[in-house]
Amino acid sequence: MSKRQLAMVMDLNKCIGCQTCTVACKTQWTNRNGREYMYWNNVETYPGTGYPKNWMELGGGFDAAGDLQPGIIPNLEADYGVPWDYNYEGLAKGESFEPNVEPTWGPNWDEDEGAGTFPQDNYFFYIPRICNHCTNPGCLSACPRDAIFKREEDGVVLVDLDRCQGYRYCIAGCPYKKIYFNPKLSKSEKCILCFPRIEQGLPPACAQQCVGRIRFVGFLDDEEGQVHKLVNKYKVALPLRSDYGTQPNIFYIPPTESPVKFDANGKPIEGSNRLPMEELEKLFGADIHSSVKTLKDEMAKRKETGKSDLMDILIAFKHSDMFRLDNNYYQAVAKEKGQTPLAPVDTRYLAGKYTKDSGIQYYDPNATLGGHH
């Protein structure tokens, strides 16, 4: 076990599927050096095939006895999608704009399609996915070189690029298919939870740059933090497919909000909800029921009384407060290792268990007008 675990909570009610996270991640890490086809962060429409295609059916993870399960390595063209390019230089020559490879699959192929009968009961929602930085990573267990590790200080899972030989057992072993083969390096690579940003006081690109403000980042043992509260106190944030046995450290506020269904005449079905509970249970396990109940109860309470601490957390009044990166802790870790601690490049997100609040206050925090309730 790592000493501490850094974690993220994503609120699926607030996710608008804009993929700003996906692109922020791409420009930060994967637009170069053999990573072009990779999406360390992707957002998929559910129900759908996901990314890579049908990842939930490709094996990996552990069975109830704790044994690693067989898995399948996705195919670039059929499952990930070829990162096609275009004849940009031809446009000045009057050419039509054409992809160099006929697109047949991509990371967001079934965007917004959903399932059900239009308009009676069709539905969809989005699931953003990054590496789960599992406590019991399938990739780590699968690596014949033992070249995958969890960082002692924050539990970030990394591939040792010095020792990785590119055997790709990790890809088969990860049930989330969030580890990728870099054909240029002949090594595996994956989401690194932007640890170099975090160490210098910047939240992960996908989280800091999320314009839907759905992502909280902090240590699970930071009792002041939203991550701890949502996961451990309110128990509303749940891991995705925990049945794979890897103990993910990325958690989700499950979707609870959807419009009422219609009957065949277009009449609303009172009290109905388009999100099938059995689907949510498949994704988030049996705890979904208590999570949804807590969320719905708190929403009702907020509507009635104007009060709910849980809603206050999820609303996230101040963007910078969504991230508690505990910079003193990282500074101390570096010193302990005999390294020169890196100076933070930003001072807004440094608070944490071992770092007192650094938030900058603007204006009068006791200003009167707020919600009208």
Added chain:
Amino acid sequence: MTKVMNNKRRDFLKVSGMSAALVASQGSLFAKTNVISVENGKNDYPNTNYTEEMYRNEFAFTYGVKAEHGFAYHCVNCQGNCAWEIWSHNGVVTRENQSARYPVINAKIPDFNPRGCNKGVQHSQVMYQKDRILYPMKRTPGTARGEGKWTRVSWDDAAEEVAQNLFDVMTDEDRGPDKLLIQAGTGLLTEGRRGAPLRFGTQLSANRIYPSSYLGDMFSGAAVAYGEGNMGCTWDFMYTVDTAVMWGGNPSVSRIPDAHFVWEGKYNGAKIIVITPEFNATAKSADLWIPIKAGTDNILAMSVINVILNEKLFKPEFVKTYTDNTFLVDTKTGKMLRRSDMEHAENKEDHHKFEEQFYSWNTKTNAIALMPGTEGSDNHSLRLDELGIDPALEGTYKVTDMHGHERELTTVFELLKVSAAKFSPEATQAKTGVHPDVTRELAREIAIPKVVEVTTGFSLNKYFNGIMSLWNISSILGLTGRMGPYGGLNTENEFSLSGLGALSGFSGKYSPRFGSGFVGEFMLGDEMETFKKYFNDDDVKRAQNGMSKDEYVSVLEELFKEGYEDKGNMEPHAGKGNVVKPYWLPDTAIIVADSRFRRNKGQEYKKAFLKRMKHWTYVDYRINDTAQWADILLPAKSHYEVYDLRTSPGYHRFTNLAQPVANLKPVGEAMDEWSMFTLLAKKLEEIANRPENIAKAKPVDNKRYCKPGFHDLTIFHKEYTNTDEESEGEGEVYLGTDKMALQAALEKCEQYEPWTMEKMYEAGGFLLINEKAAQTSPLYADRPYNSNENHLYKFQKLHTMSGRQTFYVDHEYFLRMTGGVNTGMEGIRPDTAEHPYVLMTPHARWGIHSNYRTSRTLLRLQRGVPAIQLNRVVAANKGIADGDTIRVFNKLGEFFAMAKLSSSAPADGLVLEHGWEPYMYKFNKGHNEVVPCSLNLLEMTDGWGHLKFGGLWDGNQYAYDGAVNYEKANV
């Protein structure tokens, strides 16, 4: 390099194909190095540094040096306007990261961070993409337009050719500025750089047309109601509402930076209602989604009015004070009773005023009473109590006019009741597809809660009778008392900025030939041909209340005659405002950041435009479909390479800064627009002063556009840069580069006080506009903004003829089409079994119109080619599978796209995000090949009260009036 990498990927593909079912196991098969022995990678891994250092170095590379970071926003027509911090390494931009430093406005309301979207977050990639225009280029002599043969020329040579053409058109007695178009498109929406082409065009009194109108983004129905189409809230207001209605809007896709306020508002107790034909990213989380039939919004709105009236959900006191519902109308003629009907004016001026004064029936005196606050009234307040007026909302009355004729009068409200009676929820269900229970719920949800904001999407204006949708929705809000803190209509708020005319104008010395947007493009593109070809008599009769196609065409042709070169608006109408939509037919043009061949409808536009143009220049940073056809291409800098600032519109109260990263390495020979137009000005002045030219270098012009009566081209550059004697004398601010313009804007605009560029940089790339930016409500330091509080609390009049919210227009076209009041009208889209589907082209998640459409980063997150959502069941019945290429067609033409089978598309509609350049489709046939063009006579109305052509009143180019069919294609 790209090719090499692709080969590698292919190799990988083969390998991974062969090893597709690797069984993972502990790796005893493979020898481990002896150097490191790892028991368990979960604990105390011995070799962390190598990997960590690699990624740390990579981050350090992208981050660069903080002190070298720039700031920028993306000045495109999403109007999001977000502050970005631009990272760089050694003068090359690496990526962008939101500044996310906007201050908290109120601790109990979510802040505006980290404003941005999926398009903005990748401009760094597009900036170096190979569709950049790098150098000035000239169509190779002897080759045809669009052939793709270019000769690279120097800036000096390019400027010489452009300026010579300008000189020629200006000094040709048969042409002059009437034949010159200088248009800044909406790819350049800023308070700084946009001023450059505007100033240049103004100085030449060139033709310019109104972008909102030709884009179909004009809220004309709101302008009828409120005298101003742009209104609403800063989006943090959404957090505070009880009900948010997104009518034709999809903020989770097309208002990405602000959508969080909606969902946070929902957590705060708000009810979210979405009214769209398709199921979308906003509908998916709403409380109530209303799957309306495309284009019937105005009919649903009438049904809502019907319910509000029947269930007495309206607020009578509000209606009496703040709307024209009590105004008296002659039951025979439909004309409102004016003071000019009751009294002789002493003089012409008074007569004109009397025509804009109106009466209500005063129940306190049982007589008519002249209402205060109307356009012609000297009393500018709406207060009635002090005047002893309690106007009757209902009833029929008789008065005798000044000619001794007895007139029967009734109230606007009575007429509204009669009109609305035809639209019971049961009666409209077949047309709208909305169940009566839903209509009633909608009416109650808008009428009863304390704060209700109705946001209308831009799609509503893109149907033929979209004007009625916006007007009817406005009337719902007028009946239910929604203004200021109680909510209201949210189209697109705009803040007030003063002093920026110093950049784009000449204090009235010169004016542009400002033309109607939708009529200008209609005429320039010979769109009447498309209209005549496509629509039949039934279509026109259905959409224009029984008027035949022949009569419609002849009415329009009369208006075109009047509007050509502004003729109809000159004498004898001088002083009364415009009475017709003016337009010009230029033959020379400079067009900046405007993908017009992508945007305009039908197949005729491009042909007609190119045929008219003797010479035209295109300015942009990338080769779009329009650029391919230019005579001269001038390379502009893009958003991260310039100094600039942007405020508008008013989704928030921040003005963002553009300041390039330190030591930015130039991209080709791209130039900022101020430097570019200053260079053109210099050339024009140089040409004018050449001995052979100097005699004709002061071309005369109409004083309506050019106060001196002539343009002195011999001092053109001096005037452009304010270095001429007159400007120097008046201490005008010097202009000539993007940075000078930015500084001038900060100096001239009082809403920017007391900020400087340096302070903006320190704050994180923005400033807060001050309270002077407020328009119709105060801009409080700690509250979201919403329009019309001053109207409500201070009884200030609106900019309408009645001074109130308008429910009645007695212009002849309105009387003929609507009976003067709100009504429901069907669209012009043909209703045929042959072409039973509506083509919907909503604003895109993946592009800002055509901007960023060609981004490889973004295209890889789509399907790489234009893809269209089809209803799963309908498409399957046609034998179409997901991924197939389909042919979409009607009698105008066809285009091809990839089928995307979806549960979110209605059975009778196709959903295609718009903005694709024609060159992105097979055979270069864009989707507008099947989209017709038309003009609505309601929007052609002019010369009536506040409905006079100008920035607040024009019309729309429609986009959704094509009926199509589709089939599996064999291409």
